Amino acid sequence: MLGAVFVIGLIAMLGVVYAATARDLTARSDRILHAAAQRLLQVPADQLPDRIRYELRRDRAGFNYLSLIAADGTPVVGNIRLLRPLPPGLPVDVEGGSRGPLRLVALHTREGETLLVGRDISLLRDLRRTILETLIVSGLLTLLCVTTAAIWFSRAPLRRVRALQRASREIAAGDFSVRMPIAGRHDELDQFATTVNATVEEVGRVVAQVKGATDAIAHDLRTPLTRVRATLNALHHRPHDAVEVTAGIRQATADLDLVLERFAALLRISELEAGRRRAGFRTIDLGILVAQVAELYEPLAEDRGITLSVATRPWAVDGDDKLLFEALSNLLDNGIKFGRPGGRVAIALVEDAQGRAIEVRDDGPGIATGERDAVLRRFHRGQDMQDIPGSGLGLSLVVAILHLHGFRLSLSDAAPGLCVRISLPPASA
């Protein structure tokens, strides 16, 4: 497109140069013709034929043409004849047979004769052709140079565009580990690639979660559903044993309740991850929220002989208080559930070198380094926790709530115990 505009522009520019040059050359030639004609018109009428003969004799090169034609059209003297009358005073080009092209002007004398003054314009024509050829050749050369330069200079961006296209094809094929190459020039392509990379990262995260969730659902919901099926099958074959029927129905109901509970939790997580819950966001005081959560769980801690300590301060953040309350409840519940009986659990708002955060610490067995990522996955239950009630979705729900708020959850060793840290982004802290 840009190339076409350039070619059209070049042709237009060269055309204007040629037209202006040709017009100027013709105008100069016409001025000479008019000057010669005016000079001859100053000559007395009776001397004019001799003067014309004299001028013709003097012109050895044969460039000039002169003729005097009587009022009745009879040629008086000169070296040209007119086949048709010419408009007086207006120079015209005449293709003069054997003589070559002429520029001719006709003027009337006072006696009514017609004076024809002409010049051979072969040279002028040659000059115009030479100019035209020069312009065409220089135009073509310019075009060639510019095209070469354009190809040369666009090779690098083209290589980058091709690399971007390659990356986008791989991403479209489902490989979310691929990233768009960034040249580090901070230009439009780099900005575009950065934006696409952020999108791909988010999509990859969601797709991985969906896949993980699908696998987990297939595995974890299948277990109670298979049990329900087995129970119903057993009841079908022994319909008369009332005690077994009652026990079977109770078992099936409990198993279905577990399935429903997990479905409900999964639906909540997907709602949160779809980011539709930001409607409930407003400015809230984290300090008050943490104190309320601690107040709710203090009797539970006391029941397990655990000392619950709280350290709060007023911190305004943008968020959904109901959801954050749920997330903090879950973490504190875990701390009390998995902490050491008779031990300590602490919830605190902390501010240190890494920024502002909410920390929940216990002095229980903690989580082995290798298992810390796994506990954040859906349905994961710790190795020694199989007899403690729960759907295994709690932390996934917490992560989804925190992700919605732009908060980040990390697990570390509280030596002894577990430290769950919710890091607040600097903007909202």
Next chain:
Amino acid sequence: MAAILVIEDDDATAAAIMAELDRHGHDASRAADGDSGLDLATREAFDAITLDRMLPGLDGLTLVARLRERHVTIPVLMLSALSDVDERIAGLRAGGDDYLTKPFDFAEMAMRVEVLLRRREQAEAVVLRGGGIECDLVRRTVKVDGEPVRLLHMEFRLLEFLMRNRGEVMTRRIIFERVWGYYFDPGANLISVHIARLRKKIDRPGRPSPILTVKGEGYLFEG
């Protein structure tokens, strides 16, 4: 006995709801779509309505909004397959009094209807009495056998809720929703320990606790 209107398009669900309400001694009538539901609710005197959120014709949200426009104040329990918290808020904003997500436990549904009926009856109550306990809702004071007892704010609300629904089993979930105002499952033990704390303050030696534990279901205030 209370007259309850069940607005539900699914025959099996409607039959199960009506059977459960019948078991609780209520007289249940049914409307199978929104328009006939609105018509019945405005024409006849009901004590409560269970209303499906998605109905053929007039949907549940519009129906409850129309009822409130016509100044019909019958308590409405909305039943919905939509679990989103925003949907719950939309249901309550439109004029619903409670919101239960499908699939639900029918006993819990009936319990929520009872809560709505009680709330209506006791809207004007100033002092709740039972089991030797006197709960003054205006002064926010509690007396057990005439002796003043100091309760914390949430303990008072818990006692008030159980006393208002005296004789009905309240599940941990509904207690958490109504007393603390949060709509998530707080886990098995949390409500138990709060109940245990309350009992320590209001129980008297030689007399059974007015708050009974119904295993696997919830708690019940008797007295």
